[in-house]
Amino acid sequence: MEREVILLTGPPLNGRDEYITQALTGVDDKEYNYYHVFDYIKEVGKERGVKITRKNVLDFAISHQDIMNEIRDEAFERIRREIDKSNKRFHLVSTPSLFRWGSGSVIGFTLSNLKLLKPDRVIIVLDDVLSVRRRIINDPEWFERFGMDPDNIKLTTLVMWREDAINHVKTLVHELKKEGINVRYILQFGIRHPPEVFLDLIFREKEKPLVYLSYPMTGHEEEYYYRVRDFYNKLSQHFTVLDPGALDDWWVVAEYDNQVNRNPEIKKIRIKHLLDGDVVEELDREDIEQATDILRRQLVERDFNLVNVSKAIAVYHYAEGVSAGVISEMAEAYRTFAAIYLYYPFKRRPSPFMEFYGMQNPSRRTMFKDEDEMIRAMVEEKEYWTKA
Template sequence: MEGEVILLTGPPLNGRDEYLSEALEKASGESYAYYHVFEYLREVGKERGVKITRKNVLDFAINHQDLMNEIRDEAFERIRKEIDGSDRKFHLVSTPSLFRWGSGSVIGFTLSNLKLLKPDRVIIVLDDVLSVRRRIINDPEWFERFGNDPDNIKLTTLVMWREDAINHVKTLVHELKKEGVNVRYVLQFGIRHPPEVFLDLIFREKEKPLVYLSYPMTGHEEEYYHRVRGFYDKLSEHFTVLDPGALDDWWVVAEYDNQVAKNPDVRRIRIKHLLDGNEVDELEREDIEQATEILRRQLVERDFNLVDVSRAIAVYHYAEGVSAGVISEMAEAYRTLAAIYLYYPFKRRPSPFMEFYGMQNPSRRTMFRDEDEMIRAMVDEKDYWAKV
């Protein structure tokens, strides 16, 4: 039986393995096999008289690149052999993408590894940079690498880790496609998505097609976000819903803007974690400014990536003011042939651009004032969506 191969990858310390473990605990009854590449590296290394551990793998890979390449290649060959002999429907292969440290780098996979693996989909698992920073501080082995000093953990470093990891994937997938290996999509997936959404993504994509949820994300009251979350939950009953808020770095920048506006001379920015207001991070102003230049681009590219892989977008515009981000996402959806559904419950007419894009669902040129009616229309019309 030929099953689907899904590569799960991303930058280091983004919580990939922990998230996958939590999600897959809920996957009872699903036909899948899980291959953690690090375990295969340890097994092959042991057979060659090399002890590979979580603590030494980084230094070993940088200082003994040729031997590490041989071990990694053998690990992928063993995984491919197990996949070929398996009767499972889904094969999940997890490994980091690319990680630069000092003057060296650790490569999670090469083009030849991917040609052997032949992934049908690639999912880049990501966490917000402040959570990655917290993860380093709370990990004694990693914190020691940064001199046990939080000030040494720069946001600029963490966003570059992400940049390198994503670019490595994009480059190799581009080369794979030139060689005739069809990767259906590369998806940047934030780990703040509920585990159930990840399971829908992996196992139930045909029954619950991908839909991107677009909504104005900043400057609203708590009640607004409760409404968005309620709509997300209702939509998720029928679709695999991708939420841009599941990877949110921009609130760090917003808090920086607020504090600089109050005190233009401030040098250190105190930021409460979005999900845990009891903990406060203190960051250098210059570091946030440098990281912001990269984060701006990453935010736009990530949201467009989610739109591009989705068959439809659901715009939940429970705000009268025009959102440049939402309009841009609707335009991108229109460009990529995704169906567009707009919930806009106000009597005042929206901008002509929003109105134009919001009338691109398959059977009716209409916007919706009732969110449940919009969800019903999406369910009824999903078989007629142009994007496959």
């Protein structure tokens, strides 16, 4: 039977397994198997007389690299054998990508591991850096590694963890393709997506093709974001909708800019957590400055990644001012031959570039002034642009 292997990976402490486990709760497991690679590593280690735990795995992997490589390779071989014997359609394999710690690094998988696994898709599961920092503080084992001191947990470290993990995946997938093993796509997936969207992505991609939601993201009143969220929910009834706001590091940078503008001599930046609005983090100004350049680049690369894997983008431009980000995303979609649907409800003409890119949908309309009409057009024309 046709099997699909999906590698779920990413940097450490980004909530990958917790998010996936929660999303899969209540889903009929007759259609899928879920393989947590670390469980297999512990099993193989135990058989070889090596006790591997969450607490000692980093030190063991760095100090006994050859033994750890053998154990990891055997874990992947066992997973591959289980996949081959299975009569289920979807096989979800979860493991970290690459993790540098101290003077060494821990590799979640090698090229030979991926050649054996032959993943059809790779999904890099990501969380925003402040939530990762918070997760470390709330995890006694990890907090101990940082000396039980929040000041030791630098944003620069966390963004480099992400950088290393993503680059490791890209490099190996590139090598896989040279070996003739085709991975349909690598997708950077933020865990602020509703679990239902993750399930659509995994199990219902053919029925609900990937659509990227593009919208101006900063400097708007609260009512604007409610409108965006309502549109997202309506669009998600028909498509698997990828939201750039599901991984939001930009508010850290924006808050830094606001406080430095008010007080150029400030040393500590106080930031309320985006999700609960109550917990206040105090971060070193210098640390944010060092992390900002990497965060800005990662934001652009991630959004372009989401555009590139999508069959269409839905532009919800409920703002008269031109958004450089939205225009860039429309241009990227045009470059990759994705359908572009533009909602722009104002009498004032938009930018000629926005108007030009907004014509790149099968109905050849310049723009839609009614969001429900645009969704109907996307549904009616789905067969056209999903085959393009």
